[in-house]
Amino acid sequence: MAEDDFEEDRTEGQSVAERLAAESLIVDVDGFEGPLDLLLMLSRTQKVDLRKISILQLAEQYLAFVEQAKALRIELAADYLVMAAWLAFLKSRLLLPPDPSEEGPSGEELAAHLAFQLERLQAMRDAAAKLMARDQKGRDFFVRGLPEGVERIKRVTYSATLLDLMQGYARLRTKDEFRPFVMDRDSVYTMEQALERMRGMIGFAGSWTDINSYFPAGWETDPVKRRSATAATFAASLELAKEGKVELRQGGLFEPIELRRREGRDG
């Protein structure tokens, strides 16, 4: 089917080839993908198999095309002009008797390669057409509409050895022996404890009160206990002030620190 299409295309091209070459070709230079594409188009006017094409004639056609373009003041891209120059050179080589002293490939070799290039490009175009004419996925044949993905199930197995177990147990039972050095003190009143105590009491602190009055019972006298209670209560007071629950004031250095409940904006 693709081939038929293509053949049709080709005969059509031939039937209007002269006109195309003479007029629309020139007007529509941009429609060509470079000099090789144009050469392939021109070669069709020879109405022969690409293998039998006359490169000399093709060179002349191309050069005539470039001349015509110049006459019509059409700007040709540089690569079209490079090709024109090369074809002019090729033409002279093909026409003149070979000069044995000259280096490089002969005119025939160059012409043969150009013919090969044209044939190859045409072959690739035919192949592309055949490829696109094949049955295509999503157009002519279809995949499973309801694919089931492979469900990935991850199973984790945990491992432990008897040694792990014993080391774990040993670690626990000897924790005290190995724990880092800390001072063991009984009389420690923590900030958390102070906070808890104060939160329950500040509701009643309408007027300024010394923060010392928030010490828990029995912590006021013993100096060790008192020191801990002072630090904890002071830290807790700052925390409460930060939360916006209380206001703090101090008359001067070493004066008592007083606290009262904060009520609204101007309380």
Added chain:
Amino acid sequence: MAEEMAQDPTAQAGPQEESLFEAPPIGEQERMIEAMLFASAEPLSGRDLEARMPHGCDAAEALVHLRKRYEGRGVQVVRVGDSWAIRTAPDLGFLMQKETVEMRKLSRAAVETLAIIAYHQPVTRAEIEEIRGVSVSRGTVDQLLEMEWIRFGRRRMTPGRPVTFVVTQEFLDHFGLENARDLPGLKELRSAGLLDNRPPPGAMPTLVEGDEDDVLDEDDQGEMFEE
């Protein structure tokens, strides 16, 4: 679009179609349904199928044939409400799953909890927490239960009647123990170099208290570490 086509038999005429007004042979209809059920993203009803097929087709009849054809195969033609679909045969569901097994080391919390249960069983959660000095997360206990390394023991006859935990046979098998009493005691752990040489604080685990140091002599240590 499919509908319009169905109304016009010439538009749909398959390659085998001979007469303009005759439906394709039933085998051909079966092929069509097979292809449609395969390619459709959702189940198709008899009406859906016929709407796409050439005029005069009998989806119901073709479906009977198609269903039969797939009997015992790797996929089956199944009814979904009043529609039809092709589905994997139920016994082959395992092919649609890929199991990956990942080995992970038991967390430290789990190892410690397990060790306490093994050495102190039957033991309550509160007792475990007391020994570890931190609360035992629900997840840790659940994990050990799920692994079938621990199970619930009898309730303790104390206020609140708390549940206790004990180790399972599975646990013993895994660790190559005949009995939880076979677990080496602190003294043995110490002589095996697992503990510092200082005397242990507080109570020794009662379960292994009775066993003497000599139970685990030099030779046995090797075996112990084989685990």
Added chain:
Amino acid sequence: MAEEMAQDPTAQAGPQEESLFEAPPIGEQERMIEAMLFASAEPLSGRDLEARMPHGCDAAEALVHLRKRYEGRGVQVVRVGDSWAIRTAPDLGFLMQKETVEMRKLSRAAVETLAIIAYHQPVTRAEIEEIRGVSVSRGTVDQLLEMEWIRFGRRRMTPGRPVTFVVTQEFLDHFGLENARDLPGLKELRSAGLLDNRPPPGAMPTLVEGDEDDVLDEDDQGEMFEE
């Protein structure tokens, strides 16, 4: 079905087969492959299939049977490179208007570039340009890469180590090709010498200016080495 069974005596053992080390009967393997290929929109390789099947299965053999079973049916078992897939029969495409995928229109340059890559692979950008006589735009290559019809192949061991392009399994799948050797007219083109890499004789003009290969190299290395 009877045929295959007769060919393979183990098939008679049926699904009751107990042995741990014996593969399931071939009929059963065929069912499994049938189920897996039906479930997947993508082609699966023999290795993919065997990885999901019980130990000792022979996907290749079961596939021969399965392929035969679906000959002439509404769906077919097709080979795509070294993989397998089930696809609807191309003559039934007319039933699938609803499933038809709107395809992006490819430019002439893209179609030609694709064909050149398919027929000449592995092929460098410079070679494509030499054949087409014009430079290949980045967009064209990107589009083909994006459609997953082409990918980077090995670098050519020539000065500059240019990257090459090859077609993908998706390309084969899309155009219903078993492998790149089945490209239409490949043999004729080859025997006509049109796929030869014939260097131009000394004084030929280079049809394409500049060399974009270096730019491409930098950007695409990562992708290439993913292979």
